[in-house]
Amino acid sequence: xxxxxxxxxGSGNAGLCAALSAREQGARVALLERAPKxxxxxxxxxxxxxxxxxxxxVDDLRSLMPDLLESEVESSDFGAYTQDDFFxxxxxxxQYRTDPHVLDTVVSQSLDTLQWMTGKxxxxxxxxxxxxxxxxxxxxxxxxxxIEVSGGGLGLVDALFRxxxxxxxxxxxxxxxxxxxxxxxxxxxxxxxxxxxxxxxxLVLATGGFHANLQWRTQYLGPGWDLAxxxxxxxxxxxxxxxxxDVGAVAHGNWSGCHAVFYDVNAPQMGDLNQLxxxxxxxHLGVVVNADGKRFxxxxxxxxxxxxSSMGAKVMAQPEGxxxxxFDQHSHALLPDEYRGRxxxxxxxxxxxxxxxxxxGVNGPALLHTLEAYxxxxxxxxxxxxxVRDGRxxxxxxxxxxxxxxxxxxxxFVAYAVTCGITFTFGGLKVDSQARVLDEEDQPIxxxxxxxxxxxxxxxxxxxxxxxxxxxxxxxRIAGAEACRGNRVKST
Numbered sequence: 001x002x003x004x005x006x007x008x009x010g011s012g013n014a015g016l017c018a019a020l021s022a023r024e025q026g027a028r029v030a031l032l033e034r035a036p037k038x039x040x041x042x043x044x045x046x047x048x049x050x051x052x053x054x055x056x057x058v059d060d061l062r063s064l065m066p067d068l069l070e071s072e073v074e075s076s077d078f079g080a081y082t083q084d085d086f087f088x089x090x091x092x093x094x095q096y097r098t099d100p101h102v103l104d105t106v107v108s109q110s111l112d113t114l115q116w117m118t119g120k121x122x123x124x125x126x127x128x129x130x131x132x133x134x135x136x137x138x139x140x141x142x143x144x145x146x147i148e149v150s151g152g153g154l155g156l157v158d159a160l161f162r163x164x165x166x167x168x169x170x171x172x173x174x175x176x177x178x179x180x181x182x183x184x185x186x187x188x189x190x191x192x193x194x195x196x197x198x199x200x201x202x203l204v205l206a207t208g209g210f211h212a213n214l215q216w217r218t219q220y221l222g223p224g225w226d227l228a229x230x231x232x233x234x235x236x237x238x239x240x241x242x243x244x245x246d247v248g249a250v251a252h253g254n255w256s257g258c259h260a261v262f263y264d265v266n267a268p269q270m271g272d273l274n275q276l277x278x279x280x281x282x283x284h285l286g287v288v289v290n291a292d293g294k295r296f297x298x299x300x301x302x303x304x305x306x307x308x309s310s311m312g313a314k315v316m317a318q319p320e321g322x323x324x325x326x327f328d329q330h331s332h333a334l335l336p337d338e339y340r341g342r343x344x345x346x347x348x349x350x351x352x353x354x355x356x357x358x359x360x361g362v363n364g365p366a367l368l369h370t371l372e373a374y375x376x377x378x379x380x381x382x383x384x385x386x387x388v389r390d391g392r393x394x395x396x397x398x399x400x401x402x403x404x405x406x407x408x409x410x411x412x413f414v415a416y417a418v419t420c421g422i423t424f425t426f427g428g429l430k431v432d433s434q435a436r437v438l439d440e441e442d443q444p445i446x447x448x449x450x451x452x453x454x455x456x457x458x459x460x461x462x463x464x465x466x467x468x469x470x471x472x473x474x475x476x477r478i479a480g481a482e483a484c485r486g487n488r489v490k491s492t
Contacts, residue, residue, distance in 0.1 A: 003187055004030045004170075006483045007200035009177055009240055011035075012042025012233075014452030014472030014479075015206030016160035017113075020120055021480025022204070023167045029480075030198060031169050032190070034176040034207070035235045039273065041157035042208050043232040043424055043453060044469065046271050049149035049156050050127055051473075052466035053110045054083040064114050064124045064147060072126060076139040078146055083107050089144060090467060093306065094460035097254070102457055105433040105478070106471045113474045114147075120163045123150040130336045131305075133387040140387035143305030145466045154273070156469070172196070180243045188447060202483035205437070205450040206476060209425035210238030211258065212270070220255045220427065224316055229263050231279065231421035234270040240454050241428050249448070250440045253456025255427030259463050260312025262288075263421025265322055266345045277338040280418045281308040284404055285331035285386065287374060290318040293366030295374070300403035302389070305465035312420035324359055325416045326371070330406035332414055334386060345417040355413045373397065375407040424468070428456030435479035449483050451475035 005027035008019045019031045033040055055061055058078050062068055086107045091098055118124065126132070127148040132139040149156040164171065176193040180203065183189055190198040210216040212234045217225040245251060267278035283297075284304045290296050297314055301307055315323045327335065339346075349355035352371055356364045377394035384392050384406060394401045429437050429450050436444035452472040459467075 003199040003201065004028050005200065006202045006204065006480065007032060007188065007190065007198055008204040008206060008480070010042055010206035010208060010452065011040045011171070012206060012208065012452060012472065013044035013156060013160065013469055014476035015042070015204070016157070016164060017117070017473045017476030018204045018206055018449070018451055018480035018483070019164055019169045020160065020167060021477045022483055023169050025481060025484040027484050029169045030200070031164065031171045032175045032177055032192070032198065033171065033173050034239070035173065035233070037173045039233070039235070040161070040173065041154070043236060044472070045153045045157045045273055046232045046276060047153035047469060048130065049152040050131070050145050050466040050469070051114060051124070051147055051149070052086065052144055052464060052470050053114050053147065054081055054086045054107055055111055055146070056080050056082065060111060061146065064118055065126070068126070076126065076132070076141075078141060081144055081146065085144065086110065089306075090464055093462040093464055094458075097460040099457040101433045102431065106458070106474045109474045110470050113477050114470075116477065117473060121159045122156060123159065124148070125150050133334065135385060135387045142387050143303035144464060145305060177239065177243065180247060182247070186447065202447040202449065204479045204483055205240040205244060205429070205448070205454060206452045206472075207240030207454055208233065208236035209428060209453045210241060211236055211422045211425050213237040217422070221258055221425070222256065224321075225422070227321060228260065228312065228316065228420045228422045229267055230270045231261065231263060231423045232271050236424070236453070240450070244429050244437055244448065244450070247448070248439045248445060249429050249437050251427065251456070252430035253427040253458075254460040255425075255456075257426040257459070257461060259309040259423040259426070259459075261308050261421050261423060262311045262315060262323070262325065262418040264343065264345050265417040265419045266343065267421065275343060277341055278343070279338055279421060280325055280416055281338065282335050283311065283325050285334055286325050286327040287371065287401070287408065288323055288325050289362070289367055289370060290323050291320055291361050291363065293363040293368075293370050295370060295399050296323070298400055298402055300393070300401045300405060306462065308465065309423070309463040312422060315418060316420040320361065321419050322361070323418050324362065325418060326355070326408065327414050328406070328408045329410040329412070330384070331386075339416065346414065348412050348414045350411050350413075352408065352413055355415055359415060371408055374401070375409060378405045378407045380407070424453045426456065426459045428454040430457050431455050431475070434482050435475045436482065447483070449479035451479045
């Protein structure tokens with residue numbers, strides 16, 4: 001078989017951007033996807049489609065949303081989210097462990113990359129439904145997120161695949177690559193589980209992390225992580241990481257860390273594209289308790305965009321690995337669609353006592369005491385404002401709620417049962433700002449590139465919502481272009 005110029009492994013957002021970028025350079029490109037066609041898209045298909053992007057004001061946003069209405073501009077306070085904001089927040093959340101050069105590349109190229117994606121058919125829109133509250137007559141966006149893809153993650157994947165097909169990228173489904181190697185001529189040789197063989201001058205790995213690998217989760221994340229539900233793709237088992245390590249790549253990043261959220265207790269064990277929106281991430285507007293009837297987190301520590309990815313680990317540490325999010329009518333109407341699906345595990349009652357009686361396995365008297373103490377501690381003199389860190393807190397509790405504290409006193413009362421849902425893992429491969437995979441000597445491995453969730457030098461400890469799709473797009477685009485440099489690219 002004639003070798004390809006570039007082969008991309010994985011058909012999520014990062015892989016699709018890499019394939020389109022390489023094809024743009026005139027390369028003959030193959031995209032190999034482990035999943036069947038109906039399950040394509042990797043973790044990207046399971047997301048809400050939010051992108052974190054640096055922008056100076058509404059004019060920058062108009063370049064991403066050319067059909068933005070003047071009425072939307074007038075009714076919205078889009079503000080600005082500068083490169084300094086973006087870089088500073090992600091650096092701080094990693095406890096300054098993130099690779100500054102790679103992060104700077106992601107941040108500085110975020111707007112240009114998303115503009116490039118609009119040219120490939122991706123349609124962005126304001127993220128009104130999940131990231132904006134109307135305050136004083138205007139929608140105000142919070143937590144560093146302003147835009148999302150129309151149709152969410154599935155809309156993103158479908159748009160990019162339409163362009164992949166238009167640009168004549170060759171796509172192979174059900175193709176699980178098991179081994180990669182270099183031949184004496186410098187070509188990458190790929191062997192798939194079904195016997196198919198491929199070769200290429202350059203290889204881009206975009207196969208995601210290892211969140212769906214039960215053995216690796218337990219080995220690297222620790223005891224108990226074998227019990228977590230898988231929120232993302234079931235096909236992300238670390239294949240790309242393993243194969244890269246086998247050819248000399250260095251393991252890098254926070255291998256004991258992951259993105260894991262509050263997840264509906266009765267959600268499927270594995271991510272299901274037919275049952276999305278099982279996460280429960282607006283806990284900051286309510287109260288969270290465990291089976292002992294006690295609060296165990298500061299629900300209002302920060303905007304949920306900066307805390308939600310650590311909540312899965314916290315609920316796993318609770319009795320039976322289960323918790324309850326409790327709301328009243330102060331905030332229930334502010335909850336997004338993920339709280340309104342048909343499969344939601346939800347109970348409702350006219351009184352707190354009636355609600356508690358329906359919460360199976362919970363210490364009722366202890367919970368009633370917890371909620372009464374919480375209600376008494378809310379500082380009612382501070383105005384509630386969900387669009388800012390409002391400082392409306394509790395006073396006198398051993399575990400405070402630092403913002404958005406409303407007493408639970410407006411019936412009906414509603415509770416949602418949650419457990420841990422793991423989205424992706426933080427550890428993986430080390431890359432440079434050109435998306436080149438590095439070896440143990442910090443030298444690039446010739447012709448090997450990586451993008452997306454298997455990149456291990458971006459996220460440590462915490463994760464900021466929307467950063468993953470943006471970094472995957474930026475590094476994927478770079479990887480595709482760089483994979484064509486120094487290689488003989490055939491005319492098409």
